[in-house]
Amino acid sequence: MRLRQQYFLASASLQDVIRQWVRVHGEDFSQFAAKNCFQLNDTHPTIAVAELMRLLMDEHDLGWDEAWSITSKVMAYTNHTLLPEALERWPVRMFRQLLPRLLDVIYEINARFLAEVASHWPGDLDRQGRMSLIEEGYEQQIRMAYLAIVGSISVNGVAALHSELLQQGLFRDFYELWPEKFNNKTNGVTQRRWMASCNPGMSALITEAIGPGWITKLDELRKLASHADDPKFRARWRGIKQDNKVRLASLIEADCGVVFNTKAMFDVQVKRMHEYKRQLLNLLHVIHLYDRIKHGDTANWTPRCVLIGGKAAPGYYMAKQIIKLTNNIAKVINNDPEVGDKLKLAFLPNYRVTAMEIICPGTDLSEQISTAGKEASGTGNMKFMMNGAVTIGTLDGANIEIREEVGDENFFLFGLTAQQVEERRRDYNPVAIINADADIARIMHLLESGHFNQFEKGIFDPILHSLTSPHDPWLTIADLRGFIDAQQQASLAYQDQEKWARMSILNTAFSGKFSTDRTMLEYNAEIWKLQPLPEMPMN
Numbered sequence: 001m002r003l004r005q006q007y008f009l010a011s012a013s014l015q016d017v018i019r020q021w022v023r024v025h026g027e028d029f030s031q032f033a034a035k036n037c038f039q040l041n042d043t044h045p046t047i048a049v050a051e052l053m054r055l056l057m058d059e060h061d062l063g064w065d066e067a068w069s070i071t072s073k074v075m076a077y078t079n080h081t082l083l084p085e086a087l088e089r090w091p092v093r094m095f096r097q098l099l100p101r102l103l104d105v106i107y108e109i110n111a112r113f114l115a116e117v118a119s120h121w122p123g124d125l126d127r128q129g130r131m132s133l134i135e136e137g138y139e140q141q142i143r144m145a146y147l148a149i150v151g152s153i154s155v156n157g158v159a160a161l162h163s164e165l166l167q168q169g170l171f172r173d174f175y176e177l178w179p180e181k182f183n184n185k186t187n188g189v190t191q192r193r194w195m196a197s198c199n200p201g202m203s204a205l206i207t208e209a210i211g212p213g214w215i216t217k218l219d220e221l222r223k224l225a226s227h228a229d230d231p232k233f234r235a236r237w238r239g240i241k242q243d244n245k246v247r248l249a250s251l252i253e254a255d256c257g258v259v260f261n262t263k264a265m266f267d268v269q270v271k272r273m274h275e276y277k278r279q280l281l282n283l284l285h286v287i288h289l290y291d292r293i294k295h296g297d298t299a300n301w302t303p304r305c306v307l308i309g310g311k312a313a314p315g316y317y318m319a320k321q322i323i324k325l326t327n328n329i330a331k332v333i334n335n336d337p338e339v340g341d342k343l344k345l346a347f348l349p350n351y352r353v354t355a356m357e358i359i360c361p362g363t364d365l366s367e368q369i370s371t372a373g374k375e376a377s378g379t380g381n382m383k384f385m386m387n388g389a390v391t392i393g394t395l396d397g398a399n400i401e402i403r404e405e406v407g408d409e410n411f412f413l414f415g416l417t418a419q420q421v422e423e424r425r426r427d428y429n430p431v432a433i434i435n436a437d438a439d440i441a442r443i444m445h446l447l448e449s450g451h452f453n454q455f456e457k458g459i460f461d462p463i464l465h466s467l468t469s470p471h472d473p474w475l476t477i478a479d480l481r482g483f484i485d486a487q488q489q490a491s492l493a494y495q496d497q498e499k500w501a502r503m504s505i506l507n508t509a510f511s512g513k514f515s516t517d518r519t520m521l522e523y524n525a526e527i528w529k530l531q532p533l534p535e536m537p538m539n
């Protein structure tokens with residue numbers, strides 16, 4: 001069904017464009033490549049490479065060379081993930097049954113491509129096998145990402161680190177063959193939705209301070225930086241953040257039945273539930289705070305309300321376990337009078353864009369804590385930054401560029417780098433780390449003792465097993481000490497509300513790079529090469 005849907009949508013789009021082309025130019029396709037571009041958004045529409053060849057040859061009588069010359073100039077591919085399990089592969093058997101003509105076309109593309117590989121690396125059969133569009137094995141599969149790379153004029157990742165890792169890792173062979181195809185387009189979010197529409201209070205203050213230019217030129221937010229030193233401006237900024245926290249607290253009370261004290265730090269992690277995003281790391285820190293409260297280690301305490309939200313894919317057992325663990329921990333913490341207002345935890349179900357429009361304006365601390373090298377870019381990180389949340393995060397995806405823009409002193413950094421992650425895998429021993437760190441040992445003991453699943457014996461064993469396995473791909477325990485320390489830094493910084501407001505303003509002020517306007521201008525300048533229309537006067 002999914003392959004049928006992909007084919008239907010790709011073919012319909014191509015036929016629509018060709019129909020309009022023929023209406024103007026007849027069957028003359030000599031200028032088609034100069035005037036058209038199809039930006040393949042992930043591997044889902046990549047079947048368009050083969051389908052355009054079919055349409056040009058079978059429906060419009062072009063020869064192979066002419067059709068390929070057009071196809072390989074109009075297609076461009078954006079990759080969105082480094083996780084190899086997320087790259088689509090379709091069984092050859094399915095293609096043979098559903099799309100036999102396209103299978104012919106793909107075999108021919110592959111034969112010609114492998115001849116090019118052979119001429120570049122004579123006798124290197126390993127390389128030919130690695131790069132083939134067809135994966136051999138128990139069942140032959142078509143590697144859709146490779147079809148996209150072979151058929152495209154441009155291949156890009158969505159943040160600087162991600163594009164670099166594509167070239168050095170996942171697509172290394174292709175980069176060595178065609179380095180000129182590869183480039184980066186750092187993602188963005190639109191300030192029309194993620195500030196002007198969702199945060200009217202802050203938008204009005206910003207416009208009052210620097211004028212309305214930021215709505216179409218986000219870089220102008222830089223002018224806010226000087227206002228960060230103005231105590232009156234900071235007071236108004238804090239007042240608006242406070243109103244937004246009240247609005248978010250109402251949503252949480254309605255959807256989670258948990259009451260957040262709006263004077264506490266709002267510590268938020270909302271994103272799809274996935275092990276690489278490490279909601280578990282966040283939970284281990286929450287357990288640490290709970291453990292400190294229960295031990296009376298609460299001198300100089302910063303009250304926190306922790307929100308975790310996200311959907312799990314229907315078949316992803318571990319992701320659902322993490323949701324269950326969040327709810328169980330929340331029940332223990334939120335019902336303990338000794339914990340009181342010092343700490344709250346809520347799980348928000350049905351996380352969606354309309355919820356994020358309430359969440360990001362009301363957040364103090366944005367959790368961007370993926371295992372370095374795994375988050376292609378992230379865009380939630382940008383929405384939070386734009387709305388004046390401070391990030392606690394790893395050197396992953398666009399976090400790196402966010403920290404570059406806002407400055408190290410306005411970002412809570414922790415954790416292994418992507419390179420250190422790969423080195424650590426070789427001798428990773430989480431049990432040794434746990435035994436050597438009293439705080440971590442207590443966190444793990446609370447989990448292992450069944451404190452959060454007293455009437456559900458053993459249900460969290462799969463989580464405990466994955467955390468303590470030397471093969472844990474996400475190295476959660478390796479980053480836990482650094483995370484706890486960075487969280488403590490954030491807690492202390494929050495106690496100085498003037499300092500925090502300054503950091504918050506500077507995060508918004510330096511978020512200009514992360515507008516989709518900048519992203520689209522780069523795609524256009526380097527790939528699409530369209531002439532922009534003159535700006536229309538807006539009345």
Ligand SMILES: *Cc1c(COP(=O)(O)O)cnc(C)c1O
Pocket residue numbers: 270271272351352353356377378379380381383
């Ligand atoms: C922004 C957004 C995302 C992406 O969040 P990341 O933290 O970058 O993974 C996912 N879902 C919704 C509803 C969003 O608004």
